[in-house]
Amino acid sequence: MNTLTPSHADHHLLIRGGSIVDGTGKPRYQADIRIVGDRIAEIGMDLPVSGAAVHQAHGQIVSPGFIDAHTHDDQALLSTPEMLPKISQGVTTVIIGNCGISLAPLVHANAPSPLSLLGGTDKHIYPTMRSYVEAVRAAGPAINAAALVGHSTLRVSAMADPYGATSDAELAAMCALLEEAMAAGAAGFSSGLYYPTNSAATIDEVVALATIASKAGGIYATHMRSEFEDILEAMDEAFATGRRADIPVILSHHKCAGHANWGRTVQTLAKIDDARREQRVALDAYPYIAGSTVLDSNYVDDITDIMVTWSSSHPEMTGRYLGAIAAEWRCTQKEACDQLQPGGGCYFQMCEEDVQRVLSYPHTMIGSDGLPHDQHPHPRLWGTFPRVLGHYSRDLGLFSLEEAVRRMTGLPAAEFRLRDRGLLAPGKFADLVVFDPARIKDRATFEAPLQTADGIDLVIVNGQVSYESKTGVTARRSGRFLSRHGADVHK
Incomplete structure (x- = not known):
């Protein structure tokens, strides 16, 4: 050789x-x-x-070292540079800045939800991507990182009201921030159109920003407007954005959420196949039936089990289920959710058949989507990659070990354009x-x-x-x- x-x-x-x-x-x-x-x-x-x-x-x-295709480790790289939750499961590179949520470029003393998922409301102190890169270099983390620039971050940075429509001047300011970030080496642009700080954005706004990322050689990753009943329409918007901006699209943590939506991955994966005939599309997924994000009473339906991962107002309720808390407090689950604010939760909103179907899809990368600053985090933070290799590949035979490794290494390296990473060959890193x-x-569980x-x-x-x-x-x-x-x- x-x-x-x-x-x-x-x-x-x-x-x-x-x-x-x-x-x-x-x-x-x-x-x-x-x-x-x-x-x-x-x-x-x-x-x-x-x-x-x-x-x-x-x-x-x-x-090859595993590449976590979907993380929120922006602040963890700085505050806990040992990165034990990731390196202990074989992860050597993380993709940060997903779901429209990035630490830079933004200076804000009280960053709103969901930006607060990155470790607190006071962590946004980096006016440019270059200043954040310098902070990562100074921290010297144990693993590599490639960064996406978050749409919500750009909106909160440039807009007087990130919950509303964008003026021409505000859009121009966002474009300038993104141009600087791409020049500083960012891998692309991400949106979180599901979240309030991002949901008012039109497709034209997203296309304008995605076009800047495209011209710089980046990619577009999106937490779509809906993963529930309107998922097909949300996918149409994501694909249209990719075509108009001439940029590769990555569908973040692909799922069909909510009991009424179970089984529809048959439709969504077929739709991805159709889109891939005309444009570059990939997706990431985590190997669990529960997601994790901020606590929001709008997400409470009295059907989905919700485990509290943190609560500033009632930290003693961390690790407990919302239904039990509501029964103890003699109120509705929505009322209990409001009383727990601000907080986070695990939402058991997918079915196992859909999870396996998405994991089996040949263009699915593995991404943990873990939240490292939660007091009682989703077990995916510590267990995603061994769970795929052990439970889904070895024990269930969902795919071969070689194919499982490809989803964690060569595939994300190619999709995120990580030069000389993700493969074992002479000359590679x-x-x-x-x-x-x-x-x-994996040994991490929802209980521990x-x-x-x-x-x-x-x-x-x-x-x-x-x-x-x-x-x-x-x-x-x-x-x-x-x-x-x-x-x-x-x-």
Whole structure:
């Protein structure tokens, strides 16, 4: 195989004897991997061990580091740069700024919901994307990050009333902010048209912004206006936006939510197939029947179970279900929800058949959509990737291990245009995971969500051993901000 020359390298690591699953979906094969500096130098059988730090991987899988296609880790990268919930499940890169919610560009002392999901109302202190990138570089997180620019963030930054229509001057201000962010290396633009700070936007406004991202080589990810009864119309809007702006579209956390909507993924996936004949469309999903977002009485229907993930007014109710709280308080669930404000919750609004159908779709990436600042978070924050590999691939046989890894590595690297990431081949960046295919399993549950997974042995980020199952996150944090321009920002 083609190799780089390791003889003059400062860093030399050999992963020996593992089964290589390279991120393409092709069958696994036995080989050693030599890492020199931050790149894969050589892959082959029985590579010389002289001068190398050797990690024995016999009986284990060696794969590219997992790419979490949908996160809200913008602030976590700064406040908890060890990123234990992610690196402990094999994630080496996160895509931040989803659902129209990004930390930059915005300076605001009391950022409204849903922007407050990023760790609090006072976290928006970055006037430009460049200033946020500098903060990430200074924090030195353990994993890589690529950033989307949130539509709600732009609206709150540029508008006197982000809940209303945009004036020409306000739209021009948003465009200028987005242009700066794309120049600073952002991967694209995201919308959260479901949320009040974003829902007043017209398709023309979204197209104007998406066009700026498109001209800079970015992508458009959208939390659509509806994932309930009006989902097909919301998909039409997303696809039309992509065509008009000439930009790839990613449907965020694709689902059919609400009991009345169960089973409709047959229709939505067929619609995606139709759209893909004319334009570039992908989607991400998480492997659970519950979603998680802010507590809002508009989302309460007395049918869907809702678990409280945090409440500023009643923190003692964290981890309990809204129905039980309402019964204890002798009020309706909507009234209880109002009394718990501000807060967050897990909404059990999907059916397992739909979850499996979406996960099985060949263009679905895996994204946790975890909220790292919740007091009692959804277990997807800690368990998404091992759950796909263990429960859905190994135990249920929904797809092969090779295909599961592709959804977490090669596919998101291609969709988000992450240069030299997501594949195991000479010359690629050395982001790797070594795991036991027989033992890998999520341990995080709705009752006890703060638990690392089983079966992850070793995680390497940019050529550095960054996590080991026996010792945890290592002292050397080697994550980078992944610029769309290909010049990764690091210390």
